[in-house]
Amino acid sequence: MKPIQVGLLGIGTVGSGTFEVLKRNQEEIQRRAGRGIEVTMVADLDVARAKSIVGANVQVVDDARKVIANPDIDIVVELIGGYGIAKQLVLEAIDAGKHVVTANKALLAVHGTEIFAAAHKKGVMVAFEAAVAGGIPIIKALREGLTANRIQWLAGIINGTTNFILSEMRDKGLTFDDVLKQAQALGYAEADPTFDIEGVDAAHKATLMSAIAFGVPVQFDKAYVEGITKLESQDIKYAEQLGYRIKLLGISKRTAAGIELRVHPCLVPAKRLIANVEGAMNAVMVHADAVGTTLYYGKGAGSEPTASAVIADLVDITRLHTADPLNRVPHLAFQPDAMSNLPILPMAQVVTSYYLRLRVADQAGVLAKVTGILANADISIDAVLQREAGEGESHTDLIILTHDCVEAKMNQALAEMQKLTTVLAPITRIRKEELN
Numbered sequence: 001m002k003p004i005q006v007g008l009l010g011i012g013t014v015g016s017g018t019f020e021v022l023k024r025n026q027e028e029i030q031r032r033a034g035r036g037i038e039v040t041m042v043a044d045l046d047v048a049r050a051k052s053i054v055g056a057n058v059q060v061v062d063d064a065r066k067v068i069a070n071p072d073i074d075i076v077v078e079l080i081g082g083y084g085i086a087k088q089l090v091l092e093a094i095d096a097g098k099h100v101v102t103a104n105k106a107l108l109a110v111h112g113t114e115i116f117a118a119a120h121k122k123g124v125m126v127a128f129e130a131a132v133a134g135g136i137p138i139i140k141a142l143r144e145g146l147t148a149n150r151i152q153w154l155a156g157i158i159n160g161t162t163n164f165i166l167s168e169m170r171d172k173g174l175t176f177d178d179v180l181k182q183a184q185a186l187g188y189a190e191a192d193p194t195f196d197i198e199g200v201d202a203a204h205k206a207t208l209m210s211a212i213a214f215g216v217p218v219q220f221d222k223a224y225v226e227g228i229t230k231l232e233s234q235d236i237k238y239a240e241q242l243g244y245r246i247k248l249l250g251i252s253k254r255t256a257a258g259i260e261l262r263v264h265p266c267l268v269p270a271k272r273l274i275a276n277v278e279g280a281m282n283a284v285m286v287h288a289d290a291v292g293t294t295l296y297y298g299k300g301a302g303s304e305p306t307a308s309a310v311i312a313d314l315v316d317i318t319r320l321h322t323a324d325p326l327n328r329v330p331h332l333a334f335q336p337d338a339m340s341n342l343p344i345l346p347m348a349q350v351v352t353s354y355y356l357r358l359r360v361a362d363q364a365g366v367l368a369k370v371t372g373i374l375a376n377a378d379i380s381i382d383a384v385l386q387r388e389a390g391e392g393e394s395h396t397d398l399i400i401l402t403h404d405c406v407e408a409k410m411n412q413a414l415a416e417m418q419k420l421t422t423v424l425a426p427i428t429r430i431r432k433e434e435l436n
């Protein structure tokens, strides 16, 4: 049988890995797919660099639309990134009846509803394993492997750049900016690294996982997003003393009132496997009713790990493209007419526990006032740590761990505590999850 012909749009970090791994493992891949899979056309703005990667046997153009217009191309792989031209190209490829593979979580988290609807109407597949946690087959696991289950929550380290920054800062005492530069040089960071450090990239991925886990539409605009730029190294140290690690987590939970969808730094018990995921590695925990808790771990960024996921999608499409579209796995795991309208909850309605750090005057009665405010708000305390004031210091740090409470109550208690004259600086609040 004639090989499946693939057109690559963009041959940067992920595109070059995809080309290389497809070539290197072509025999093994063909034995699995039942058919050869070949990149026969590439579009990149940097034609010279693209040619140096693919050699003379592959046609290279600078206009992606030429790939889409080529009737011999069966699958278009979008590896340009962003919501701009990438969106137009993906929609045009669908319109031309091409199956699409993309690693572009930003595009799908924001415009997924429109893109999946267009693909469904046209009877083509849009596959996106590489868009979440790079090489980890988490989309496959959520969409197919766990299909018997009612999923209750998922929580993951789903941005390699920020996990790398947090690990290097903690272990080597390096500065934020230096580690970010390293992450960029290693090809982990997004084109705009603020997407990584402000939690946006993780929120894109959490949005996609949440849609697949709970059968709700992709709703990035409703996600709560907080990155790691305001984290202070002293909080990392205090958390360690209390038996926790701080990780940037993407979390989505099903509750009776709706779906929690949030990304923020989070204290996680140091004894959990996920707390020990270091460097650019990713890990996702999924808790479901039948199977219990499962954990998926691996490389979430980088050229070949991400290519591994792109190629898995190419193989899936190769196997399934002749199947009746109704027999294919739905894009978001649930049939399009069986999606749930459970709302995404505003952050004020989220229930979680907290780490609080207060810079307080070193005076008698301060602790009582603070704990009194928490008690009045019905927030119970799990642990308290008070740093001894140093010689000549008139202030000290008070660290409090709370049990679960609704975020609105905590906001109110924080506002009251902040008004105390003995509280000398803005209070640090970091959320905490036991993940059990």
Ligand SMILES: NC(=O)C1=CN([C@@H]2O[C@H](COP(=O)(O)OP(=O)(O)OC[C@H]3O[C@@H](n4cnc5c(N)ncnc54)[C@H](O)[C@@H]3O)[C@@H](O)[C@H]2O)C=CC1
Binding pocket: 009, 010, 011, 012, 013, 014, 015, 043, 044, 045, 046, 062, 063, 064, 078, 079, 080, 081, 082, 085, 103, 104, 105, 106, 130, 131, 134, 187, 188, 189, 190, 191, 300, 301, 302, 303, 306
């Ligand atoms: N780098 C990584 O580790 C991962 C990246 N991704 C996603 O994969 C996608 C690609 O990322 P990278 O390979 O890292 O980016 P990159 O910046 O290395 O590569 C993008 C390529 O697209 C080309 N390009 C830009 N505009 C174009 C246009 N109009 N027509 C044709 N080519 C064009 C650029 O010249 C470049 O070669 C993004 O959506 C990213 O979020 C997903 C998982 C991991």
Ligand SMILES: N[C@@H](CC=O)C(=O)O
Binding pocket: 131, 133, 134, 158, 159, 160, 161, 162, 188, 189, 190, 196, 201, 300, 301, 302
């Ligand atoms: N910038 C992302 C790349 C993969 O999605 C990350 O750091 O995880």
Ligand code: NA
Binding pocket: 129, 130, 131, 132, 133, 134, 135, 136, 137, 138, 139, 309
């Ligand atoms: Na993946």
